[in-house]
Amino acid sequence: MIPRYSRPDMVKIWEPENRFRIWFEIEAHATEALAELGVVPQSAAEALWKWWATNPAIDVAAIDAIEAVTKHDVIAFLTWVAEQVGDEARFMHQGMTSSDVLDTCLAVQLTQATDILLADLDALLAAIKARAFEHKFTPTIGRSHGIHAEPVTFGMKLAQAYAEFARCKARLEIARVEIATCAISGAVGTFANIDPKVETHVAAKLGLSVEPVSTQVIPRDRHAMYFATLGVIASSIERLAVEIRHLQRTEVLEAEEYFSPGQKGSSAMPHKRNPVLTENLTGLARMVRGYVTPALENVALWHERDISHSSVERYIGPDATITLDFALARLTEVVEKLLVYPERMQKNLDRMGGLVHSQRVLLALTQAGMSREDSYAAVQRNAMKVWDSDGSLSLMELLKADADVAAKLNAQEIEDKFNLDYHFKHIDTIFERVFGA
Numbered sequence: 036m037i038p039r040y041s042r043p044d045m046v047k048i049w050e051p052e053n054r055f056r057i058w059f060e061i062e063a064h065a066t067e068a069l070a071e072l073g074v075v076p077q078s079a080a081e082a083l084w085k086w087w088a089t090n091p092a093i094d095v096a097a098i099d100a101i102e103a104v105t106k107h108d109v110i111a112f113l114t115w116v117a118e119q120v121g122d123e124a125r126f127m128h129q130g131m132t133s134s135d136v137l138d139t140c141l142a143v144q145l146t147q148a149t150d151i152l153l154a155d156l157d158a159l160l161a162a163i164k165a166r167a168f169e170h171k172f173t174p175t176i177g178r179s180h181g182i183h184a185e186p187v188t189f190g191m192k193l194a195q196a197y198a199e200f201a202r203c204k205a206r207l208e209i210a211r212v213e214i215a216t217c218a219i220s221g222a223v224g225t226f227a228n229i230d231p232k233v234e235t236h237v238a239a240k241l242g243l244s245v246e247p248v249s250t251q252v253i254p255r256d257r258h259a260m261y262f263a264t265l266g267v268i269a270s271s272i273e274r275l276a277v278e279i280r281h282l283q284r285t286e287v288l289e290a291e292e293y294f295s296p297g298q299k300g301s302s303a304m305p306h307k308r309n310p311v312l313t314e315n316l317t318g319l320a321r322m323v324r325g326y327v328t329p330a331l332e333n334v335a336l337w338h339e340r341d342i343s344h345s346s347v348e349r350y351i352g353p354d355a356t357i358t359l360d361f362a363l364a365r366l367t368e369v370v371e372k373l374l375v376y377p378e379r380m381q382k383n384l385d386r387m388g389g390l391v392h393s394q395r396v397l398l399a400l401t402q403a404g405m406s407r408e409d410s411y412a413a414v415q416r417n418a419m420k421v422w423d424s425d426g427s428l429s430l431m432e433l434l435k436a437d438a439d440v441a442a443k444l445n446a447q448e449i450e451d452k453f454n455l456d457y458h459f460k461h462i463d464t465i466f467e468r469v470f471g472a
Contacts, residue, residue, distance in 0.1 A: 130229030269323035
């Protein structure tokens, strides 16, 4: 992942030193369990932990140099550790296969990454909630097909986003459980050369669960579900980002990204204030979703294993989590600093001569005895006059002057149907559903 879209804590999870430290812990915990079973000397486990207690620096360059010869990363690592620990290191990796180390390590890294993403979602949810309550009753126009529909509140828009990201968090919590599995079952997963108790011990030490049947690898349907969850979160990020981008359009301008002192919007046009952060989020969301398909394709491995998934995961593990971490943090900042313009929202609400209240008049006419078909026709013919006038005419006044409408509703009854507050009588109920009482 490029530094521009990376944050340090998430990057550290995927750095070689962290990976090698996890590898060592897997090997040392396994050796410890083997010693308890009497398969290897207790001194072997003690030697490993004694060396580890000195908190040694992981010499990534030295391990890479060995791998350049062996063409095998796990063997290169074991060779380097043996050089540091000495003769007792020969008892490491007893009955294990490389996938035991690699897959269990990936599970640890993904759980570490998930914990950061869950914290990111908590921060985003807090920001959305604060702004939702700030604008709980700020009137704005609801749009369907990009066209004015009926009034909503800006707080309700944000409440919807909160509910969506709360679902995202719940899915990610499930994905964390599903991905956090340990496999120490040896070649083809039969435990022929290593006791299942070793796997149980390592899993407990690393905070993982035991993979019920690991063949030689942890089944990749788990990983597919995990990355698909990240893809859904990315889509939710884009949904809110696209809403903000639309609201910042010049002809709408109901909200916009914070524009800091000294910031420039265009190299050519000094007047520009562009929604660059939310446009960036749309692009990042595309990248995260792009990692889902390779994860799905990784599910179908040959027999007990092949290595076709490995190169894919070396890309998508770091890139998907790093990108999503950055995107969540960026969206949180956008929401916290979002500039909201209630006056412009009201202006847009009033722009089309009261058309947004047409349904209330339609319903009132049907309740007054007019057929639905005739009610619809009566309201629509007047609404189209307002539409064609670009809002310069008033739907209320046209309806008062319409003989068919006036025969069923008096002037006061028509005026009552243009009360904006009517649309917000259940906002409290919606907020209680989303945020609790």
